[in-house]
Amino acid sequence: MSEKLKPCPFCGSKAYLIVNKKNGKAVALCRKCPTETNIFPNIRKAVEAWNNGLINRTRG
Ligand SMILES: [Zn+2]
Numbered sequence: 607m608s609e610k611l612k613p614c615p616f617c618g619s620k621a622y623l624i625v626n627k628k629n630g631k632a633v634a635l636c637r638k639c640p641t642e643t644n645i646f647p648n649i650r651k652a653v654e655a656w657n658n659g660l661i662n663r664t665r666g
Pocket residue numbers: 614615616617618619636637638639640641
């Protein structure tokens with residue numbers, strides 16, 4: 607299953623996923639700026655949230 611993340615809506619950089627191998631929870635983050643999704647129960651939900659703009663800027 608390939609998961610396609612849109613570019614960051616704020617800076618246009620690539621986004622990436624961090625997945626917890628133990629429980630499968632996933633979060634999508636921007637490589638450059640402090641933008642991230644909440645933590646979701648699986649990769650698909652995290653990708654959907656990122657691609658739909660359900661994102662936070664908690665670090666900036
Ligand atoms: Zn960004």
